[in-house]
Amino acid sequence: MLIAHVSDSHVLANGCKIAGKFDTGAAFDRLIADLAHQPVQPDLILFSGDLGEDATKEEYAHIREGLRILGIPVLAVPGNHDSRAPMLESLSEMLGVTESGHLCVCNTEFEVAIIGLDTLVEGAPHGKLCADRLAWLESALKHCKDREVIIFMHHPPMATGLDDMDSMGLLEGKEAFSRLVAQHGKVQGILCGHMHRAIQGECGGAPVRISPSASHQIAFDLRKGTPYAFSSEPPQYMIHIAFSGEPLISHVVSIP
Numbered sequence: 001m002l003i004a005h006v007s008d009s010h011v012l013a014n015g016c017k018i019a020g021k022f023d024t025g026a027a028f029d030r031l032i033a034d035l036a037h038q039p040v041q042p043d044l045i046l047f048s049g050d051l052g053e054d055a056t057k058e059e060y061a062h063i064r065e066g067l068r069i070l071g072i073p074v075l076a077v078p079g080n081h082d083s084r085a086p087m088l089e090s091l092s093e094m095l096g097v098t099e100s101g102h103l104c105v106c107n108t109e110f111e112v113a114i115i116g117l118d119t120l121v122e123g124a125p126h127g128k129l130c131a132d133r134l135a136w137l138e139s140a141l142k143h144c145k146d147r148e149v150i151i152f153m154h155h156p157p158m159a160t161g162l163d164d165m166d167s168m169g170l171l172e173g174k175e176a177f178s179r180l181v182a183q184h185g186k187v188q189g190i191l192c193g194h195m196h197r198a199i200q201g202e203c204g205g206a207p208v209r210i211s212p213s214a215s216h217q218i219a220f221d222l223r224k225g226t227p228y229a230f231s232s233e234p235p236q237y238m239i240h241i242a243f244s245g246e247p248l249i250s251h252v253v254s255i256p
Contacts, residue, residue, distance in 0.1 A: 001111045003150070004035060004042035004072070005238040007193025008050040008213035010081060013058035018216065019230065024053060025062060027215040027235045027255070032066040034255045035237075042239065044110060045072050047094070048193040048211060049079025049120075049154030051087070060090035067094075077116040078103050079154035079193060080125045080168070084118075100132040106140040112188055112242045113144040117153035119170060127155025127194070129173025134180070141184045148244050149184065152191040156210050157203045164228040165195050165218065178204040189240065189248040198236065198252045209250050212236040 009031065010024045017023050035042070045067065052059030067074050076094040078087055084103055088095060096105030096116065105116040117137060119127035129137070141149065155170040157177050170177075181187045181204025190208045196218035199210040217233040234254045241249040 001044070001242045002040060002042045003240040003242055004045045005048065005152070005191050005209070005211045005240055006031065006045060006214050007048040007154075007211040007237070008079065008196055008215065009063070010050055010053040010213070010215050011059045011062055012053045013056060013062060018053060021230075022216040024215040028063065028066060030255050031214045031235065031237065032069060034253070035070055035072075042072055044114070045070070045074040046114070046116070046152045046191060047074060047076035048152050048191055049077055050081045050193060051076065051079070051091075053081055055081065055083035055086055057086055057090055060086060064090055075105055075107060075114060075116055075152075077105070077118050077153060078120040080120060080127065082120060083122060084120065098132070098136045100136070102133050102136070104133065104136055104140075106143065108144065108147065111244055113147040113149045115140050115144070115149055115151045117151060119153050119155040125168040127170040129170065129177055134173055134176050137177070138180055141180060145184070148186045148188045150189050150191060150242060150248075151181070151187060154192065155194050156192040156199070156201070156208060157190065158201045158208055160195055160199050160201070160210070161222050162195060162197070162218070162228065163222075163224050163226060169194070180204070181206050188242060191240070198238070207248055209238065209240065209248070211238045212252065214255070
């Protein structure tokens with residue numbers, strides 16, 4: 001099973017640029033072209049949040065039309081720049097909805113079961129897994145108790161050493177999430193975004209893979225108290241090779 005893991009496209013409509021520099025709409029179009037020309041096509045695209053920059057219908061329409069060109073199944077969860085209502089209105093086929101209104105998804109159609117977690121706190125940059133979302137995750141993992149699972153979410157469930165970004169990370173629910181992952185015992189990987197860098201780690205005994213941004217990266221800087229800054233690195237995404245009974249294999253792909 002081949003998974004294209006895309007994150008943090010931050011699409012803006014009408015050619016607008018982030019920081020007057022990053023044309024995220026054009027970067028998204030180059031992402032679609034790069035995926036379309038991959039000699040081995042992914043079986044699934046997982047979009048781990050921050051699809052749009054301002055969460056407008058125009059941004060989500062641009063994303064929807066681009067992804068439809070590929071004809072590849074897509075599952076998505078929101079990031080801190082997304083908003084549930086317009087995202088659900090425009091991209092409903094890519095999403096799931098819990099009874100509490102969170103955009104979580106559980107899909108068992110593939111070789112490895114896929115669980116998507118909504119970590120969004122609307123109007124805030126940090127993430128959260130509240131009691132409702134943790135209860136939903138516990139139920140989803142029980143539903144997949146005999147299956148290997150990949151979990152994808154926006155905010156990573158670990159610190160990365162990028163101090164400013166970690167201050168906007170998953171600030172609630174990390175410990176309970178880690179316990180649930182460990183209890184299940186068959187989580188093959190946890191796929192995240194938010195950090196705008198390729199980072200690897202571990203949570204609950206499962207490998208964590210943080211995808212770089214499909215638009216613009218954040219500079220590598222481990223100094224404490226230093227504000228994040230953008231870098232000149234190219235747009236990137238990840239390709240994961242996931243087979244039942246095998247460790248997750250992950251590649252970073254740069255977009256020309």
